Amino acid sequence: MARFENRLPPENNVSPQHPLMEFSSLLAAVVVLVAVITAMLALGMHRLADQIPLEWEQSMAQAWSDDLRQASPAQTALDGLLDDLVRADPLPEGMTARATLIESEQINAFAGLGGEIIVHTGLVDAMRSENGLALVLAHELAHVRERHALRQASRHLGIALVGAFLLGESANMAELAIATTELGFSREQEMDADQRALENVVRLYGHLGGTDVVFSLLGDDVFLSDWFSTHPDLARRQRSVDAAIEQYGEGGETPLRPQWFERARPTSLAP
Amino acid sequence: MLALGITLALLVIGYLFGRHAEQSHFERLREAEAQLQSLLMFSEKRIPPQFQPCEVKLVGGNTVIAVDYFKVMAAALRNFFGGRVAAYESLVERARRESIVRMKREAQALGASAVFNVRIETSSISKGAKEQQVSVEVYAYGTAVIPRHG
Numbered sequence: 406m407a408r409f410e411n412r413l414p415p416e417n418n419v420s421p422q423h424p425l426m427e428f429s430s431l432l433a434a435v436v437v438l439v440a441v442i443t444a445m446l447a448l449g450m451h452r453l454a455d456q457i458p459l460e461w462e463q464s465m466a467q468a469w470s471d472d473l474r475q476a477s478p479a480q481t482a483l484d485g486l487l488d489d490l491v492r493a494d495p496l497p498e499g500m501t502a503r504a505t506l507i508e509s510e511q512i513n514a515f516a517g518l519g520g521e522i523i524v525h526t527g528l529v530d531a532m533r534s535e536n537g538l539a540l541v542l543a544h545e546l547a548h549v550r551e552r553h554a555l556r557q558a559s560r561h562l563g564i565a566l567v568g569a570f571l572l573g574e575s576a577n578m579a580e581l582a583i584a585t586t587e588l589g590f591s592r593e594q595e596m597d598a599d600q601r602a603l604e605n606v607v608r609l610y611g612h613l614g615g616t617d618v619v620f621s622l623l624g625d626d627v628f629l630s631d632w633f634s635t636h637p638d639l640a641r642r643q644r645s646v647d648a649a650i651e652q653y654g655e656g657g658e659t660p661l662r663p664q665w666f667e668r669a670r671p672t673s674l675a676p
Numbered sequence: 677m678l679a680l681g682i683t684l685a686l687l688v689i690g691y692l693f694g695r696h697a698e699q700s701h702f703e704r705l706r707e708a709e710a711q712l713q714s715l716l717m718f719s720e721k722r723i724p725p726q727f728q729p730c731e732v733k734l735v736g737g738n739t740v741i742a743v744d745y746f747k748v749m750a751a752a753l754r755n756f757f758g759g760r761v762a763a764y765e766s767l768v769e770r771a772r773r774e775s776i777v778r779m780k781r782e783a784q785a786l787g788a789s790a791v792f793n794v795r796i797e798t799s800s801i802s803k804g805a806k807e808q809q810v811s812v813e814v815y816a817y818g819t820a821v822i823p824r825h826g
Contacts, residue, residue: 409726409790411716414709414776418769420762424695424750427762431753438756 443567450563454556459499462555466519470503473523475669480506482665483524483542486535490543493608494550494601496520502549504542508668514541516548518555529665534658536606536615543602543609550601553594599642603649612656613649690745697744698766705773712780716790717818723792729824733786736817737778740801741771743810767812772796775816783820794818 420427474480487504496502502520509525516522522545532538548554590598606616723730743751743764750763775796783791794816801811 409716409718409724411713413713414705414773419766420760422762424746424763425691428746428750428753431750431757435753435756 439567439571443564446563446567447560448563450559451556454552454559457555457559462552463519465558466521467517468519469505469517469521469523473507474505477506477669478664478667479526479529480669482662486539486542487522487546489609490539490546490605494546494605496550500550502546504545506668514545516545516554518558520549522546522549526668529661532661533618534615535661535665536610536613536658537619538661539609540602540606540616540619543605544598546605547598547601548590548594551594551597553590553598556594557590596642596645599645603646603653607649607653610656610659613646613653614655615658617646617650617655619646686745687749690747690749694744694746698770701770701774705770705777708777708781709773712777712784715780715784715788717776717780717794718790718792719794721793723819723821727790727792727821727823731822731824733788733820733822734817735779735782735786735788735791735820736815737775737780737782738813738815739771739774739778740811740813741767741774743767743812748810764812768798768814771798771812771814772816775814779816779818783818786820786822788820788822790821791818792821 483504483506487502491502500520502522504522504524506524506526506529510527511525512527512531513525514523514528522542524542524545528541529538532541603613603616606613723732747763747767751761754761754763776794779791779794795818797815797817799813799815801813
């Protein structure tokens with residue numbers, strides 16, 4: 406019987422590594438991997454935006470100019486200013502821009518897909534001169550010209566794709582991506598738009614008089630608005646405006662004509 | 677956001693309870709194994725003459741161990757990169773050793789001195805069923821050798 410014996414069960418079948426260590430290192434690796442893929446996809450989609458035909462963009466756009474537009478002298482004045490800016494710096498072949506004035510106290514203006522621009526009446530009221538308004542409108546027009554909204558939508562679509570892959574949700578991805586463009590444009594896009602806007606205001610008026618007020622208005626806490634919150638680095642942008650004013654000089658301001666204040670009766674903004 | 681919170685809570689609960697259950701289970705296993713050490717166990721089919729004359733009986737022990745949420749997540753992460761799934765190693769180890777202990781206890785109750793031809797079977801409960809927690813079953817069985825003198 407002495408020949409027969411058992412040893413105690415070995416303890417070598419379980420890896421000695423602490424489970425939390427393994428878990429956290431794996432999780433970190435996955436997070437890094439997902440981040441890299443997301444960044445690459447976002448960048449790729451951003452680049453791809455240039456290849457999307459204008460008609461496609463227009464079919465995706467929310468038609469503010471159809472849904473929200475109300476005929477009024479103020480709207481006509483806005484159309485006129487936009488036409489002047491487009492004449493000063495024509496848009497690329499096939500591209501159109503439409504500005505819509507909506508009744509709102511917010512000091513705000515923004516550009517969406519398909520060349521749609523919204524201007525709040527609050528912005529018009531806050532401006533002392535047509536020059537300042539022209540700068541803001543030229544800024545939004547620059548977003549349209551460079552198709553910034555589409556680029557942002559494409560970038561967010563890339564991110565949404567990864568999110569959908571991870572979470573298994575595919576519903577309304579494109580809509581989600583377009584909705585997130587309301588989060589605003591990138592800092593570079595804003596700076597580019599500023600530069601182009603300043604040049605176009607000079608083309609239109611020959612000088613930059615009356616534009617310095619724009620950023621001080623937006624920087625003022627009283628007028629803290631969406632336009633401000635989606636436009637970071639206000640001080641830096643103010644400096645570039647100051648530099649441009651130094652370069653191009655200031656002339657007499659063009660006052661806002663009375664028709665800018667003849668508005669359609671107020672209606673609620675569609676969601 | 678809610679889903680994320682639930683996932684996180686499940687992870688923490690899974691880890692705390694799972695870890696506690698695992699460590700105390702290993703403690704109990706070591707104790708029981710030391711106790712049953714004198715009852716011999718072999719994979720050999722034939723019963724050597726040293727154990728004869730004898731009476732033989734089939735004995736077995738069965739264990740099912742469930743995976744906790746933390747282990748599921750850890751294994752899912754491991755699936756990304758490949759390699760040893762350490763989270764499941766301890767699970768199978770516990771099931772195997774517990775089954776053997778149970779088999780030996782049965783043999784002991786029968787007055788056996790050894791178990792020959794020990795075999796281990798395993799199966800995964802709820803295998804193939806989607807979105808269900810996995811449990812592993814291990815069944816250990818063998819031939820208990822009960823000495824008969826005379």
